[in-house]
Amino acid sequence: MRRNIVAGNWKMNKTFQEADDLINEISEGLDDISIKNVEIILCPPFPFLEMTTDYAQESNFSVGAQNVSSYEAGAYTGEISAQMLQSIDVEYCIIGHSERRKYFKETDEILTLKAEMLLKCGIIPIFCCGEELPEREAGNHFNVVKTQLETALFKLDPLDFGKIVIAYEPVWAIGTGVTASSDQAQEMHAYIRSLIIEKYGKETAKNTSILYGGSCNAKNAKELFANPDVDGGLIGGASLIAEDFLKIIQSF
Numbered sequence: 001m002r003r004n005i006v007a008g009n010w011k012m013n014k015t016f017q018e019a020d021d022l023i024n025e026i027s028e029g030l031d032d033i034s035i036k037n038v039e040i041i042l043c044p045p046f047p048f049l050e051m052t053t054d055y056a057q058e059s060n061f062s063v064g065a066q067n068v069s070s071y072e073a074g075a076y077t078g079e080i081s082a083q084m085l086q087s088i089d090v091e092y093c094i095i096g097h098s099e100r101r102k103y104f105k106e107t108d109e110i111l112t113l114k115a116e117m118l119l120k121c122g123i124i125p126i127f128c129c130g131e132e133l134p135e136r137e138a139g140n141h142f143n144v145v146k147t148q149l150e151t152a153l154f155k156l157d158p159l160d161f162g163k164i165v166i167a168y169e170p171v172w173a174i175g176t177g178v179t180a181s182s183d184q185a186q187e188m189h190a191y192i193r194s195l196i197i198e199k200y201g202k203e204t205a206k207n208t209s210i211l212y213g214g215s216c217n218a219k220n221a222k223e224l225f226a227n228p229d230v231d232g233g234l235i236g237g238a239s240l241i242a243e244d245f246l247k248i249i250q251s252f
């Protein structure tokens with residue numbers, strides 16, 4: 001179901017105590033602001049998920065993981081399954097982040113498996129897609145995103161696809177301080193929605209949340225979120241500072 005979302009992707013940051021402090025600050029902050037029509041999701045590292053789901057019971061946010069295994073269970077040392085996440089009340093999971101594609105060689109084929117594992121356990125995948133700078137400079141950005149969607153997500157049946165959240169994250173904007181312009185974001189989001197119309201029909205496209213990610217911050221969130229096809233943001237750096245994250249939440 002389409003809704004406004006602000007999700008904080010903490011990446012590999014914070015110790016247990018620092019994570020506890022940050023969640024506390026965000027929870028207290030959320031009590032003091034009026035939240036209009038937006039779902040808030042915190043995606044901390046694995047060791048802090050259970051603490052975050054505990055906090056979430058008393059607060060106004062949901063919890064997401066940053067990754068999941070493409071395997072179901074068994075002899076896969078170091079992996080975390082969708083079922084484990086479900087057992088501690090995790091509701092969302094980021095998959096296909098460009099950092100995982102780049103450093104951990106995740107392919108679109110693996111991402112289809114991850115999406116299926118999550119959906120089987122009732123966890124909503126937040127599927128990241130986006131082009132690298134040379135691909136945009138060559139005018140190839142639409143094709144890159146189209147291929148990522150077609151190879152990974154469009155393998156899902158319509159019922160499953162209807163549950164997915166998409167995050168468009170141009171790789172050149174992630175952690176660089178260079179944000180996509182409001183027009184660039186809207187253009188790509190509208191394009192993604194048009195691809196969903198072609199594959200799954202108008203109704204599904206209308207109901208899919210598409211988030212923007214890449215140097216989204218307290219200053220530029222309002223302008224980005226004002227676009228008709230931008231349904232919120234996946235926030236990296238700015239989600240580690242409670243004050244900034246709370247401002248972004250109030251940008252709708």
Ligand code: PGA
Nearest residue numbers: 174175214215235236237
């Ligand atoms: P950033 O990261 O906001 O620090 O650019 C966004 C992301 O990688 O999800």
